[in-house]
Amino acid sequence: MDSDPLHIEIKLLLGKSENKSHENGDDLETLTSAFIEGNYEDCITSELLSGLWKNELFAKSDTLEEHVCNCVDSFVRNGEDKTSRELIVLIYGASALQLFVQANWTGPTLSTTLDDNLKSFITEVIEKTDFIPQNNFKKAFYDQAVKFLSVDGALYPKINLPEYLWLARVLLCSNLNSIVTSQTFFWWALRCTQMHQMMLDEKSPTLRSEAIFCIDKGMLNESVVANDKYRRLQIEFNLECSSVFLCYFDSKKSEEHLNRALQIAGLDVCLTGALGKRTYFQETAKAQLKLNIKRTFPEENIYAYSMELPKDILINDGTRREKISFSNEDDNIQKTNPVHRLLNEELMAYLNVAMSHPKIWSVQTKALFLRSQLEAKHNKSAERSMMQIQELVNAFHKPDPSLGDRLHLFYSVSLSPIWKLENKLADLLLKLGAVSSALEIYLRLEVWDKMISCYQLLERKSQAEEILRNQLLANETPNLWCTLGDVIDDLECYERAWILSNGRSARAQRCFGQNYFSKKEYEQCIPYLKKSLELNHLQLGVSSNLGYAAMQIEDWETAASAYRRCLNLEPDLIKQYLLQNFQAWNNIANVYLKLNQKPRAWKSLQEALRCDFDNWRIWENYMVVSVDCRAFDEGIAAYHRLLELKEKHVDIEILALLANAVVEDLSGNDESLSSKLKPKLLQLFGRLTSQVTSNSRVWDLYANVVSANCEMDETILEKVIQFRQRAQRIASQQKSWERSEGSCEEVIDVTLRLADDHLSYWAIASEEKKRQTMISAKLMLRGISSKLKNCQATNLTLDAAPYLIPLIEKVDF
Numbered sequence: 058m059d060s061d062p063l064h065i066e067i068k069l070l071l072g073k074s075e076n077k078s079h080e081n082g083d084d085l086e087t088l089t090s091a092f093i094e095g096n097y098e099d100c101i102t103s104e105l106l107s108g109l110w111k112n113e114l115f116a117k118s119d120t121l122e123e124h125v126c127n128c129v130d131s132f133v134r135n136g137e138d139k140t141s142r143e144l145i146v147l148i149y150g151a152s153a154l155q156l157f158v159q160a161n162w163t164g165p166t167l168s169t170t171l172d173d174n175l176k177s178f179i180t181e182v183i184e185k186t187d188f189i190p191q192n193n194f195k196k197a198f199y200d201q202a203v204k205f206l207s208v209d210g211a212l213y214p215k216i217n218l219p220e221y222l223w224l225a226r227v228l229l230c231s232n233l234n235s236i237v238t239s240q241t242f243f244w245w246a247l248r249c250t251q252m253h254q255m256m257l258d259e260k261s262p263t264l265r266s267e268a269i270f271c272i273d274k275g276m277l278n279e280s281v282v283a284n285d286k287y288r289r290l291q292i293e294f295n296l297e298c299s300s301v302f303l304c305y306f307d308s309k310k311s312e313e314h315l316n317r318a319l320q321i322a323g324l325d326v327c328l329t330g331a332l333g334k335r336t337y338f339q340e341t342a343k344a345q346l347k348l349n350i351k352r353t354f355p356e357e358n359i360y361a362y363s364m365e366l367p368k369d370i371l372i373n374d375g376t377r378r379e380k381i382s383f384s385n386e387d388d389n390i391q392k393t394n395p396v397h398r399l400l401n402e403e404l405m406a407y408l409n410v411a412m413s414h415p416k417i418w419s420v421q422t423k424a425l426f427l428r429s430q431l432e433a434k435h436n437k438s439a440e441r442s443m444m445q446i447q448e449l450v451n452a453f454h455k456p457d458p459s460l461g462d463r464l465h466l467f468y469s470v471s472l473s474p475i476w477k478l479e480n481k482l483a484d485l486l487l488k489l490g491a492v493s494s495a496l497e498i499y500l501r502l503e504v505w506d507k508m509i510s511c512y513q514l515l516e517r518k519s520q521a522e523e524i525l526r527n528q529l530l531a532n533e534t535p536n537l538w539c540t541l542g543d544v545i546d547d548l549e550c551y552e553r554a555w556i557l558s559n560g561r562s563a564r565a566q567r568c569f570g571q572n573y574f575s576k577k578e579y580e581q582c583i584p585y586l587k588k589s590l591e592l593n594h595l596q597l598g599v600s601s602n603l604g605y606a607a608m609q610i611e612d613w614e615t616a617a618s619a620y621r622r623c624l625n626l627e628p629d630l631i632k633q634y635l636l637q638n639f640q641a642w643n644n645i646a647n648v649y650l651k652l653n654q655k656p657r658a659w660k661s662l663q664e665a666l667r668c669d670f671d672n673w674r675i676w677e678n679y680m681v682v683s684v685d686c687r688a689f690d691e692g693i694a695a696y697h698r699l700l701e702l703k704e705k706h707v708d709i710e711i712l713a714l715l716a717n718a719v720v721e722d723l724s725g726n727d728e729s730l731s732s733k734l735k736p737k738l739l740q741l742f743g744r745l746t747s748q749v750t751s752n753s754r755v756w757d758l759y760a761n762v763v764s765a766n767c768e769m770d771e772t773i774l775e776k777v778i779q780f781r782q783r784a785q786r787i788a789s790q791q792k793s794w795e796r797s798e799g800s801c802e803e804v805i806d807v808t809l810r811l812a813d814d815h816l817s818y819w820a821i822a823s824e825e826k827k828r829q830t831m832i833s834a835k836l837m838l839r840g841i842s843s844k845l846k847n848c849q850a851t852n853l854t855l856d857a858a859p860y861l862i863p864l865i866e867k868v869d870f
Contacts, residue, residue: 062140063280065089066241069151070281070290072461085141092148095461097159098167100152101174105145108132110181121188121201125227128182130235140238150228151245155464157221158252161474163419163463164453171220178224209593210259210563211536214503215476222256225249230267240280244294247271248468251301255474258536259563260595265305272298292318296469304471305595323353328403348406365458366421369412370445372438401431418463422449423470426478433485443485450478476502487511500524505540518544535562542568563592567599579606583615590622597623608644616648617657642668643675646682656726659686673702684714687726693737700744707745709754715741716758720765732766739763756784757807760814771826774818778830781811785837795844808841 069092084105091099100106109132118124129146136142156174160167172179172195183189189197202223206212212219229246236242250268254261275282275294282294295318302311319326327349404427411424429445432438453475473481483498484507496511505525512521525541535554539562542550551572554565570585586603590596604619642665649658662679669675680695692715699706717723718731719738725731742759749755760780767773785807794800815834819827 062144062238063240065144066147066239067281067287067290068093069148070241070244070293072464085144088145088148092152095155095459095464097152097155097460098169098174100148101156102169102176104177106149107177107181109146109149110177121182121186122205122227122231124182124186124188125224126231126235129228129232133235143236143239143242146228146232146236147239147242147245150225150249153221153228154225154245154249154252155460157218157225158464158467159460160217160221161256161476162472163460163467164475165456165460166454167218171218175220175224206253206256208253208257208263209261210257211534213256213258213474213476214534215501216256219256222249222253226253233271240278243271243274243278244281247275247297247301251297251304251468251471254304259593260305262593262595265595268301268305272301288321291321293466293469295321300469300471306597325351325353328406348410350410365455365462366415366418367425367452368448369415369421369425370441370448372441401434404431417465418458419465419467419470419472422452423472425449426473426481429485430481433481433488439485439488443482443489446478446482446485450475450482453478480504480507483507503528505537506543509540509544533557535565539564539568542572546572548572561592563589563596566592567596570599571602574602574606577609579609582606583610583612587615594622604648605644608648611651613648613651616644617652617654620645620648643678646678650682655682655686658682659688671702673699673706676702677708680708680711684711687718687723689715689718689723689725689731689734690737693734693741696741697744700748705748707749707752707755709752709758712742712745712755712758716762716765719762722766735762735765751787753784753788753803753807756780756787757810760784760810764814769817769821771818771822774814774821778811778814778818781807781814785811789841789844804841808837812838 068089072093072095084103088100088103088105091097091103109128118127133139133142133146156167159165179194183194183198184191189201198220202219203212203216205223206219206226216222226249229242229249233242233246247268250264250271254264254268257264275298277283281287281290283291285291295314299311299314299318302308302314408424408428408431411420412428415421425445426449429442429449432442432445479498480502483495483502483504486492486498487495487507487510492511492514496508496515499505499508499511508524509518509521512518522541522544525537525544529537529541535558538550538554538557542548542554548569551565551568554562554568558565566585566589570582570589573579573582573585583603583606586599586606589599590603594600600619600623604616604623607613607616607619642661646658646661646665649655649661659679659682662675662682665672665675666679676695676698680692680699683689683691683695692711696706696708696711696715715734715738718725719735722730722732739759739762742755742762746755746759757780760777763773763780764777785804788794788800788804788807791797791800791804794804812834815830818830822830
């Protein structure tokens with residue numbers, strides 16, 4: 058046998074051995090080889106493992122879990138070879154985990170019973186302790202496992218053999234800190250934690266902390282994860298870490314690990330386009346999306362390929378091709394079957410690469426399942442999707458391939474458990490109109506919320522209530538009471554769920570809050586939503602609703618805190634959550650504006666634009682906040698977009714602020730001077746004045762920008778005078794402007810500025826042009842002065858005339 062313990066642990070992870078002969082090997086070698094070959098039932102019944110439970114050199118324990126931990130600690134500490142004993146504990150825990158995976162994810166059906174496999178544990182622990190009643194220890198052991206595994210949420214009620222997961226958790230996770238020499242214990246603990254999370258109905262903050270602890274420990278492990286000698290294991294570890302972070306809404310770290318896996322694998326992946334035909338009747342090739350993969354390293358056959366794979370159900374509708382027929386075929390570039398949304402097209406490109414040459418059972422199963430989820434959204438492919446899911450469910454029960462083949466890359470691709478596949482099958486049956494068939498599956502799986510929907514479609518809502526009450530008579534759970542409360546709209550049910558959970562049910566508090574929220578009783582719902590988030594902060598929908606409710610009662614601090622919780626938890630996911638609801642991002646921006654947190658409001662509006670790029674109201678808000686935050690370049694760009702969406706859009710206040718920023722050379726939010734933006738602003742005014750020709754203020758501001766921050770010459774001043782004259786002419790042509798205080802003030806202001814422009818031009822112009830400009834200025838000023846003197850106007854207009862007299866005298870030569 059290999060004397061290096063690390064090499065043994067590596068073989069356990071790789072699932073292969075160079076030498077499978079172990080007839081003359083020692084007990085540990087036999088145990089290791091059995092594990093590598095996938096004979097986990099042989100591992101867990103090995104006499105070598107029974108020694109775990111024959112140690113009594115420790116104090117009396119308070120719980121069964123503590124007793125098992127003490128057994129392990131005593132077994133490892135009191136042996137001569139601690140390294141070998143740690144390996145025995147690792148193999149025992151990993152075998153229990155693999156059997157649990159077989160029972161709930163991969164199949165085939167276990168050939169032996171729980172009693173047979175855990176005989177030594179039952180004999181040495183359960184029968185010799187009083188932690189579990191002896192008269193009905195099977196049910197008691199099951200209940201003990203379910204209770205222990207119900208962390209931050211309810212365990213799925215139809216879980217198969219939770220005792221194996223319980224044993225794996227206690228052996229691998231509860232003893233993690235006491236393991237000294239093992240280099241891969243943390244990895245198996247991470248896998249166990251992730252399988253545990255997938256059995257819960259809600260995300261668990263407790264399990265998240267455990268998983269991140271294991272990942273952090275793994276990233277520091279130079280023997281395996283950071284050792285280039287084990288490139289395959291490096292890839293698999295990063296893929297598993299990526300799945301964990303994605304599960305807990307941290308897409309940034311998930312992407313980091315995924316990119317690291319690609320880098321280690323030497324893969325360069327990019328989406329590109331090519332001409333191809335999607336249907337049999339298509340005559341002209343159209344642009345289609347495809348995936349291009351380049352390898353840095355040569356392809357290695359490092360996995361045992363399975364010959365028995367889930368069947369790929371063909372489309373077979375006589376119209377669509379199974380795969381796009383590209384004009385230039387390339388074996389290294391996989392084709393895709395695009396659908397309407399770009400995201401789905403990209404996903405299909407990746408999936409078709411995975412399915413192009415199916416070799417690994419878990420990868421093929423995952424790819425077919427994801428394709429079915431995408432195709433289920435479309436009526437033309439929904440039937441194929443349903444048939445494909447049915448095939449995957451059937452594959453679970455088939456005897457071939459072996460469990461060892463099914464487990465290759467299982468933890469890397471994050472397969473869904475069998476009951477989720479069946480749940481999806483029921484969803485598709487329901488979509489296709491087979492309500493009774495879907496209802497049958499929901500009842501068997503105890504998916505109560507969807508069962509209620511089916512009975513509502515069948516107009517038998519009272520029967521749903523009856524079934525729930527019968528379930529409560531058999532076994533009360535907080536989730537059942539919450540579901541019943543949803544059906545009959547009774548707050549008393551949520552109260553009973555809260556009491557039954559001993560004040561630990563986040564769902565009960567959420568149901569209270571959602572009930573009030575749906576009735577628009579926002580002030581009443583807030584305390585319950587807050588309490589639910591205190592118990593479990595990994596609830597995106599609850600945080601979003603809390604923010605909205607707080608906005609309605611103008612509790613801006615609570616609203617801001619709730620929305621920050623959403624964004625801090627998972628920026629990309631909350632963006633997807635709000636993708637179809639741009640108003641929610643407007644709400645977030647409004648909250649920040651109320652709190653005078655303009656930079657945050659600005660960022661929120663940017664996200665709103667990503668959700669709805671063609672909504673002029675969002676662009677208008679974004680323009681205003683951009684200018685307010687001194688992001689003048691963004692303000693100009695937003696104004697351009699507004700002119701595309703809404704022609705002749707005039708916002709004098711914003712234009713004045715932008716013009717003033719350039720004229721005064723104000724510093725922007727990035728500390729750059731605004732004078733650099735003059736060309737962009739001139740372009741904006743040029744575009745606006747081509748659409749809006751009769752607005753005096755627009756032309757006046759245009760003239761200000763033209764004259765800003767430059768050396769005045771005849772050409773520039775002529776342009777300034779031209780624009781100012783248009784502004785003055787438009788203003789003075791308003792009907793009875795002299796009788797309106799506002800209009801009169803506008804005319805006087807632009808007239809005085811135009812007079813100043815004429816004087817500036819007179820100072821540098823030729824003699825002929827001097828005379829022309831003075832005549833023009835004199836006529837303009839006398840016309841305005843005469844209009845004012847002849848008007849029975851307000852005090853403002855009467856007082857304005859004397860200001861014109863010195864100017865008239867100054868240009869009158």
